[in-house]
Every structure is written in structure tokens, then in C-alpha cells.
Amino acid sequence: MTEAFVASLPLGAVQAAATTATSLGKPEMATDALHQLVLAQLDDDQAQEIVTIPLEGKSSIADHMVIASGRSTRQxxxxxxxLAEEIKKAGFGHARIEGLPAADWVLIDAGDVVVHLFRPEVRTFYNLERMWSFEGGEPTQGRA
Structure with a gap:
């Protein structure tokens, strides 16, 4: 499945693809499906400035890092x-969430995809995009 094709699918179809990839035992397809599920859900929830940083082969913590902003701590x-509910519903297991009480910066660890959600001013302060950008590789914009 190409990323552009998966990105054009509705969220339900992405969840179905994720379940199929997981059941077939194809980890690379499952990782891509999880990544697309995250991007689709953030898009549905009107996240702002969605950015993906590819980590495969560069870090052992995950294959993708997704960074996005919300307009308020409530959002x-x-x-x-x-997002954690949808990840679980799609069959990817329980995602760990850190930082939820304050909700200035929330980390969702879904295994192969790590998601950072920020309020805009907190995101600017920490500037993870710059910290995690690698030589020769630029973060890619998600569907925002």
C-alpha cells in the first residue's frame, strides 16, 4: 500500500487495512497502517501543523514520529x-499516554509510531522538529 493511497482512504478503511496487515503478520504493512491511522485520526480531530519525522533506520525507539498541535489543552x-482509543480499536494494542493531566504536551507511544501533541506555544518552545531532523532528511508534512 502506498502512503498516498492509504492517506486517501476514510478512517474506517484505514482501520480495516491495519487489522488485515496485523493478522497477516506483515510488520512493515502494520507499521504503515498504524502511521496512516494516526494521521487520519489527527486530521479528523482538526489537529494543526501535522508533521511526520521518519525514524526507521535512524532510531530504535520507533519508525515514525508524528508531531501536531491543538488549539487548547482541552483539544x-x-x-x-x-487517538489511543482508535489505536486500540484497530487492533494495535494499548497505547501509553503521558502528560494528559496538564495537556500542554502529550506523548502517545503506540510502539512503531510515537505521537507528540502540543499547544502551539509549547511546541515552539521545545521545537522537536529541529531536534529530530537528520542530515539529508526533512520532516514531511502530514495531512492537515
């Missing part, structure tokens, strides 16, 4: 909780 918390 950031809501996006994080809904």
Missing part, C-alpha cells in the same frame, strides 16, 4: 484520548 487532551 490536545481530547485528541490524545481519542
Amino acid at each position: 490536545v487532551a481530547s485528541m490524545a484520548q481519542k
